[in-house]
Amino acid sequence: MSFVLQDRPVPEVAVVTLNRPERMNAMAYDVMVPLHDVLREIGQDNGVRAVVLTGNGHGFCSGADQESAGVPPGVAGVTRPTYALRAMEALEDVVLTLRRLHQPVIAAINGAAIGGGLCLALACDLRYAAPSAYFRAAGINNGLTASELGLSYLLPRAIGSTRAAELMLTGRDMSAEEAERAGLVSAVHDDVLTAAVEVGRRIASFSxxxxxxxxxxxxxxxxxxxxxxxxxxxxxxxxxxxxxxxxxxxxxxxxxxxxxxxxxxxxxx
CATH class of the missing domain: 1.10.12.10 (Lyase 2-enoyl-coa Hydratase, Chain  A, domain 2)
Structure with missing residues (x-):
């Protein structure tokens, strides 16, 4: 089973789908490493003019997989501290790859975007949400910091420092409607994937x-x-x-x- 799917609903727009719905597309390395590879491949395809990132099932991405995270690449024979560094680098590379792609990346947030999943959404250039979507900076809820994968850099720039601080320090959920009011997402759509693909088609019509x-x-x-x-x-x-x-x-x-x-x-x- 492939945990990352790629589709071309129109030739100029690539849709990348996280495909581990039973785990709400959590950030296991079995998902994140293929996602990184698919994004790099798409970035080199000059026929693709926009990319849509979404999730299968009820979640966009639920953040760290606390049950079956898998093994990050490049850790054979390393010590525990180095293992931890390599593990974070593998996830950071996904965020940086989204930012570095030539093509704009549009997040079609179909459900929960929690912790690292919120970071993935923020790394995209545009964000649209389904009515059932919600957002949570979950690190603080797990006894950790809410700062991860660029969250403390990207979230204040998306919604302002005061709102970002409140979300990160309280760990509460932000609904799709509130996210639209706050500017975290551009709009809420019942069929968020179709809406995101249409935005991609519009972008593809420009230089x-x-x-x-x-x-x-x-x-x-x-x-x-x-x-x-x-x-x-x-x-x-x-x-x-x-x-x-x-x-x-x-x-x-x-x-x-x-x-x-x-x-x-x-x-x-």
Whole structure:
């Protein structure tokens, strides 16, 4: 049985599904290592313009698997402290791979996103939720810290420091409706997967380097120390596409002709 499924409902959108529903798609290494490999493979497929990440069954991802976590890669013969380091690195690589993909990643959160599952959702570029979805920073409930896999970096930037602190320190659940109000998800949809795929199709209609540079710029903006420090990188991206493609001219012509633009991401010599 494959714990990670890949589908192409439309050629330009890849849907990656965590497929261990009996464990609510918990972060066992039997799930996370294949997920990492599938994401790396998709990242090298230039025909894929957007990625949707979702879960099978009632959970998106329930975080750490407390019963059958499996064995992380690369731990043969190591000591217990090194084992722990390798185990965390394997999970961190999944979060970093989501962030580094050329394509935007859209989380279709079909159910519980708990602990590390919330971190997976936050590592995606866009998030949509089913009405039954809920979110929990669960580390504090388990006698640990609520800070894991980038949560204390990403969550305050998604919903603000005050809301993030309240969720992380109380360990309470946030419903899909509250998540929408707080800005954790863009919208709540009864058929969240179909909605996410449609967003992916819309993204795929735009310039490929334009989308890739926008993703990079958003991430750089979150980490920037000031708007003054960030402005030059945005300007360079705009100039890059303005000078090297005729996308701007095509968009203007398409508006005048009342048709969708077709971006070729190039310019005649």
């Amino acid at each position: 490929q380097p334009g989308v890739e540079l926008t993703k990079k710029s958003l991430q750089a903006g979150i980490a920037a120390s000031s708007v003054e420090a960030h402005l030059p990188s945005e300007g360079i991206g705009q100039l890059y596409l303005r000078l090297l493609t005729d996308n701007f001219e095509e968009a203007s012509l398409a508006r005048r002709q009342g048709r969708p633009p077709v971006f070729r991401d190039g310019r005649d010599a």
